[in-house]
């Protein structure tokens with residue numbers, strides 16, 4: 638039976654990087670007889686323009702019916718001044734929440750060919766392979782109440798709230814421990830338990846879950862220290878588990894250890910490994926339309942999709958190998974360019990991965 642994949646290119650560089658990822662996906666589909674059928678819809682600003690809302694009900698239903706979703710990125714200055722309730726980013730938060738995609742896996746892996754592109758010295762990052770497990774459907778991005786208004790005194794006032802329930806923490810902690818079990822057996826839970834009530838509960842629940850994983854070495858770190866340690870000695874980490882906002886920020890930071898935010902893929906999974914797959918970066922309005930965005934994060938997100946949602950490890954490995962071969966050829970988009978390499982655009986990079994995959 639065929640498998641349905643819903644493709645949501647989104648805004649800004651979204652359609653550009655997605656065109657390349659779809660080429661790679663189509664080839665993998667043919668080469669490995671995966672039986673995928675692709676359909677396309679809009680999310681974010683493109684959906685505001687088409688449907689008047691950033692996630693239309695019909696799109697959400699298509700997403701529910703699909704076996705997996707591939708997303709580009711959403712947002713951009715065109716929609717910055719609209720009603721905050723229908724900002725493009727709200728559509729992204731809604732689809733994550735409505736589909737129960739609470740576990741966001743963000744691997745930061747340094748391809749050895751990109752050691753020169755990393756923000757850190759080669760000896761500090763050689764062999765880097767970290768997995769950030771980010772809670773994705775709770776915390777401050779979803780907390781109610783939230784408000785931005787003018788008080789009677791005339792003063793403008795705004796606040797957000799950062800709620801977490803025990804069950805939300807338990808299930809993401811379990812994902813962190815499960816991932817550590819199949820990797821380096823080390824889990825670092827990142828919080829701000831010296832200040833935040835939500836983090837104090839987070840730490841307590843993580844400690845409780847740890848009792849079921851005596852084989853995993855658990856540590857705790859405050860998020861400010863974790864941000865510093867990531868650039869001081871990143872290889873001390875194997876799996877990091879953290880809340881929605883901390884994970885958002887730390888994964889952007891970790892991306893630069895691998896050379897660029899354009900290299901970081903992600904999987905957002907529900908309790909049954911149904912997933913939405915997307916690069917960690919945004920819609921990059923500063924380079925949108927120029928044909929220079931790095932499509933590798935999205936292409937590597939296709940690989941994660943094959944691995945996590947469809948158990949197609951061989952096809953996933955092949956895509957990662959194809960990416961590695963293209964880097965061996967010295968091809969680089971601008972964000973990962975270094976001296977002596979050959980600069981290519983978005984389509985040039987995508988075509989090279991397709992050719993490398995074809996010839997495997």
Ligand SMILES: NC(=O)C1=CN([C@@H]2O[C@H](COP(=O)(O)OP(=O)(O)OC[C@H]3O[C@@H](n4cnc5c(N)ncnc54)[C@H](O)[C@@H]3O)[C@@H](O)[C@H]2O)C=CC1
Nearest residue numbers: 710711712713898899918919920921922923924930931972
């Ligand atoms: N998952 C999503 O859809 C996300 C959406 N956003 C939205 O994207 C918009 C822009 O946000 P920013 O803060 O500028 O973050 P961004 O991640 O879009 O861009 C940050 C910087 O990284 C560069 N960059 C990002 N992806 C790249 C790629 N593939 N290749 C080369 N360079 C790349 C951009 O050119 C920019 O200089 C905003 O509307 C934001 O809300 C931001 C993050 C995630």
Ligand SMILES: CC(C)CC(=O)C(=O)O
Nearest residue numbers: 726729730885917918919
């Ligand atoms: C745009 C935000 C809703 C999310 C974000 O920055 C991310 O998921 O990386």
Ligand SMILES: [Mg+2]
Nearest residue numbers: 885886889917
């Ligand atoms: Mg982000």
